[in-house]
Amino acid sequence: MKKIVLSTIAALAVSATSLIASQQFYVDEKGQVFTTSAPDRIAIENKESSVFSKAKSLEFSGTHYFGYTSANPDTTVSSGNDTAKYANNSAGFELRRNYLQVKGFFNDKDYWRVTLDTTKELASSTSYANAFVKYAYLYIDGVLPYTGVEFGIAHRPWIDYEEHNGWYYRSFNKVMIEEKGTATESGVDLVNSADLGVNFKTKTENFSSEIGMFNGEGYHADKAAANQENSSDLSVEWRLTGHLIGSGTKVSKNDRTKDSYAHISTFGLISQNHKDDTVAVNGAGEYDRSFYGLHAVYNQPLFLIAAQYITAEDEAKNSIITDGKEYDAFSINAEIRPIKDWTVIGRYDDYKIDKVAMATGVKTVSADGTKVIAALAYNYNKYVTFIGSAKLINEEKANGGDTGESKDVYMFTTEVKW
Numbered sequence: 001m002k003k004i005v006l007s008t009i010a011a012l013a014v015s016a017t018s019l020i021a022s023q024q025f026y027v028d029e030k031g032q033v034f035t036t037s038a039p040d041r042i043a044i045e046n047k048e049s050s051v052f053s054k055a056k057s058l059e060f061s062g063t064h065y066f067g068y069t070s071a072n073p074d075t076t077v078s079s080g081n082d083t084a085k086y087a088n089n090s091a092g093f094e095l096r097r098n099y100l101q102v103k104g105f106f107n108d109k110d111y112w113r114v115t116l117d118t119t120k121e122l123a124s125s126t127s128y129a130n131a132f133v134k135y136a137y138l139y140i141d142g143v144l145p146y147t148g149v150e151f152g153i154a155h156r157p158w159i160d161y162e163e164h165n166g167w168y169y170r171s172f173n174k175v176m177i178e179e180k181g182t183a184t185e186s187g188v189d190l191v192n193s194a195d196l197g198v199n200f201k202t203k204t205e206n207f208s209s210e211i212g213m214f215n216g217e218g219y220h221a222d223k224a225a226a227n228q229e230n231s232s233d234l235s236v237e238w239r240l241t242g243h244l245i246g247s248g249t250k251v252s253k254n255d256r257t258k259d260s261y262a263h264i265s266t267f268g269l270i271s272q273n274h275k276d277d278t279v280a281v282n283g284a285g286e287y288d289r290s291f292y293g294l295h296a297v298y299n300q301p302l303f304l305i306a307a308q309y310i311t312a313e314d315e316a317k318n319s320i321i322t323d324g325k326e327y328d329a330f331s332i333n334a335e336i337r338p339i340k341d342w343t344v345i346g347r348y349d350d351y352k353i354d355k356v357a358m359a360t361g362v363k364t365v366s367a368d369g370t371k372v373i374a375a376l377a378y379n380y381n382k383y384v385t386f387i388g389s390a391k392l393i394n395e396e397k398a399n400g401g402d403t404g405e406s407k408d409v410y411m412f413t414t415e416v417k418w
Contacts, residue, residue: 055104055111065096065171067413069122071184074394074406083397085404086123090183095120095129096171096413109141109148123183134219135194147202150212153219155201157210157239158267158293159193164252165263166297166306167333169345171415172389173373176331176349177293177310186369186393186405188327188351190291190312191269192218197234208248211238216271235271245298257337260300268292287324288315305334316358324356325366333373345375345389367403369395385415 026041027033037043073086098118105111115135137152162175173179179187197214216235246254246261254261271289291312298305312327329351336344349371354363375389388411395405 053104055106057105059103059105059111061101062416062418063097063099063101064416065098065413066094066416067096067172067411068093069184070410071122072408073404074408075402075404082402083404085181086183086407090123092122094122098129099134101135110139112138121182121184132220144200144202146204147200150199150201153194153196154199154212154214155210156191156193156195156214157199157212157237158191161210161239161241161252161265161267162295162308163193165254165261166295166304166308167347168256168335169375169377169387171385172375172387172411172413173347173391176308176329176351177291181405184407184409184411185391186367186371186395186407187349188310188312188329188353190289190310190327191237192220194219195235203249203251205243205247205249207240207242208251209238209240212236233272235269237267237269237271239265239267241265254299256299256304257301262298263296265295266293267295287317289313290315291327301337303334303336305332307332316356322358324358326354326356326363328352328354341379343377343379345373345377345387347371347373349373365396365398367395367397367405369393369403369405383416383418387411387413387415389413 025033025035025044026037027044028038028041033044068091070089070091071086072089073084075082075084075086096119099115100117101113101115103111103113113135114133116131117134118129118131120129133153135153135155137150137154139148139150141148143149159175159178163170167175174185174187176187177190178192179185180189181187195214195216195218197212199210199212199214202209214235214237216233241248241251242264243251244262244264246259246263250259250261251263269289269291289312291310293308293310295308296306307330309330310327311329312325314325316322316324329349331347331349333345333347335346338344349369351367351369352365353367355366356363370393372392373389375387377385377387379385391409391411393405393407393409395403397403
């Protein structure tokens with residue numbers, strides 16, 4: 001019945017568009033528009049224009065995450081060993097992501113891609129939706145056997161893979177390695193999804209991989225940001241995935257409601273002269289960041305289960321930063337699809353961040369956190385999904401006091417893809 005209604009609406013829309021295109025309109029001195037002529041009405045000239053492009057073809061698409069969020073911090077007043085970072089409850093509507101994308105194809109496989117994004121999240125620092133370039137790169141296929149390459153503001157190797165194979169719900173929660181402390185999330189904040197650089201992407205039947213070199217600060221920063229000197233140091237990042245079930249040529253393109261696949265991956269990053277956002281601009285602090293991870297996922301039409309482990313280090317390089325950091329984290333997520341169009345989602349994160357004194361090597365707990373997520377999703381059609389979710393975060397310091405990042409977050413999300 002739903003398909004019949006949608007087909008009828010589409011047919012009416014096409015018919016209406018055709019009638020409008022062929023209809024002559026008239027306007028009077030008051031600005032009112034008519035479909036019939038009269039002495040006091042002037043015909044509106046109808047000029048049609050075409051869209052021109054040097055590309056062989058253009059592909060337009062969009063992804064949009066809109067929702068209502070209520071965030072309730074567990075620590076509302078600074079007392080004892082607790083710290084209040086978010087002293088009041090927050091609630092309101094969010095435009096979490098608003099991707100608009102165009103690809104200009106030069107042939108069947110090579111293209112230029114630009115993705116624009118706007119976002120206005122709860123308790124963010126600006127009062128309007130900021131627009132920025134998320135991706136802008138040239139993709140050339142077959143530069144090496146089974147390998148294509150992205151040049152520009154390109155995908156970094158890990159996050160895009162996980163979001164299209166293991167955790168599909170960026171609309172209400174990021175993957176563990178990307179999350180950071182905000183009014184609605186917390187985490188290790190080790191890497192983001194895009195950066196200026198080059199990324200080689202290989203796909204074969206039994207394995208796939210990505211290896212790239214980037215500036216290392218992400219698409220929203222640069223080599224001169226914060227304390228970062230404009231040096232020649234770059235970040236080397238990689239992913240290697242073995243495909244035990246399913247083909248590596250279909251990586252990130254499987255339909256999880258129909259296909260079965262099993263992957264084991266290793267991934268990592270080595271980034272020298274990394275920035276530290278806690279140091280003032282024009283400061284001289286430096287540290288080197290590295291992380292290594294293992295990830296496994298199994299999917300069949302009824303359910304998905306995935307797990308990962310990450311270890312990381314920020315090594316302080318001079319006296320401006322007195323402490324380095326060590327990270328240890330794991331995450332397990334699953335989803336069950338018991339009824340057509342309905343999905344039950346669960347996830348558990350556990351992470352620990354230790355400060356390491358540069359002079360003595362003594363470790364102290366900076367943050368010891370857990371995160372529990374439960375959600376229910378309804379696939380309205382192939383374009384729209386509705387999701388209700390709850391997220392319970394607890395994060396403590398070495399002395400047992402709250403870091404101020406503990407919070408309960410409840411969301412209703414509308415996911416739109418076209």
